[in-house]
Amino acid sequence: MFRHALSVALPAVLSLSLAACGSGEPPRPAIRPAMVVQPLPARDVTEAYPGEVHARHEPELAFRIGGKVSKRLVEVGERVKKDQPLAELDPEDVRLQLEATRAQVAAAEANLQTVRSEYTRYKTLLERQLVSQSQFDNIENTYRAGEARVKQIRAEYDVARNQADYAVLRAPQDGVIATRRVEVGQVVAAGQTVFTLAVDGDREVLISFPEHAIDRFRVGEAVSVELWSQRDKRFSGKIRELSPAADPQSRTFAARVAFDDAKVPAELGQSARVYIHAEGSVPLAVPLAALTAEGGQPFVWVVDPKSSTLQRRPVRIGPYAEDRVPVLEGLKSDDWVVAAGVQVLREGQEVRPVDRENRSVKLVAKE
Structure with a gap:
């Protein structure tokens, strides 16, 4: 009976113990801080395009033969x-061609001397009425053909001599x-x-514009240029030339930026960055670190002001600036966007908004 009572009591005790352990609620996950910012207006954005210093005139040199x-x-x-x-x-081929043409000139001149003598003799005979007019006409035509042949061969000789120089x-x-x-x-x-x-003289910066942005720029537009060898200086310039057609491989439009000062110390091949003021071209801009993508679709994490939870917001972006990216569609000026650590976030996650100084942020729209 003791064994029977123990076998009945032990499961009951274990059941009570398990019930007691499961009566508590699961621990609530810690709310992580998230640095948030609001998009800046376009007037605070400057677009930057990398480039390379080139000569203004860069002819491609080739042999003419x-x-x-x-x-x-x-x-x-x-x-x-x-x-x-x-x-x-x-030079062997052009030398042989020149010698052959020179020999043809000598042969044509010898033939001309022969037909000229015949022409002179027949002209005297015609005056004495010892030959007919038709016989004289034939000799005259032969003489004229000999003269034309000499002119032709001499011209061919001049071409061959030029080709020898073209080597x-x-x-x-x-x-x-x-x-x-x-x-x-x-x-x-x-x-x-x-x-x-690369011809000596003016230097320019060669850059490329994406297809969707080409309509925003025009020849003569003012820009500033920064040489990577002189990061503390900005040189003024302007867009001198815009390609009318896109590159077939990169699908970008080439542009040349000329310096306003011809004495800018820019050397061939130097890296440069061209800054173009983007006022009025895009509505908003966010830090580069706020942008991420999945499946080729860029998006940002927006914090819901009421629940402090994250929402994925797909956006359409423009060309990257130095530290920001313009947002063409998908954001409003009063949205709060996570500006760091976006790769580890998930939809619906609750966060604690903070600023760059790690101070709590009250999520309210801009005035």
Whole structure:
């Protein structure tokens, strides 16, 4: 009986113990702080575009005839003078062509001497009425054809002589070799780019605008330029040129920014950043750290002022500025946006809004 009573009592005791343990409520998760900000108006936003310093004039240099490259006389970054040889083609083919044309000139001139003698003789015979007019006309036509042939061959000889000069590629102006696209031994076609020359003179910054923003900019618009080698200075400039067509690969529109002062110490290839005032172009802007994305769709976390819970808000953004991103659609000026740690947040999570000094923020709309 004792064993039977124990077997009945033990489960009852365990049941009571488990019931006692389960009677308490689960612990409430800690409410984490979240740094919040409100979007800034567009007048406080400056868009920034990275760029690179280029020469204003950058002609692509090429041979005017095709052939095999036998010599390359300069390297990228080397300074060259006007008419300085840059590269040479194998001269054997053009030399043989020149000799062949010279021989054709000699043959045509010899033939002209023969037909000229015949023409003079037949003219004397015609005056004595010893030949008919038709015979004289035939000889005269032969003489005229000989003269035309000599002119033609001499012109071809001049072309061949020019082509011999074209076997040497020379610099059209003073400047710096910016790019090189051939090697010794390579066969190139006439007009194929061999070098790009950065001509001495004005310097500009090459930047690119995205497709959706190209309508906001115009030629002559004032900008400021910061060279990465001189981060403490801003140089004034303006948009000098806008490409009318997008690049087929990047789908961006190239633009060239000219300095107002031609003496700006900008060197070829230097990195730069162009700042353009975006007043009136976008309604609002938020810090870069407030933006995240999922599946290619950007969004921000907005705090509900009543419940202090998070709501995912999809947005449409513009081109990134230095530390902010303009928001074209999806936000209002009185929204409160989480500005840090957005990657670890979740929908409906309760947070404690704080400012950058870790002070509690009362979520109210801007006046």
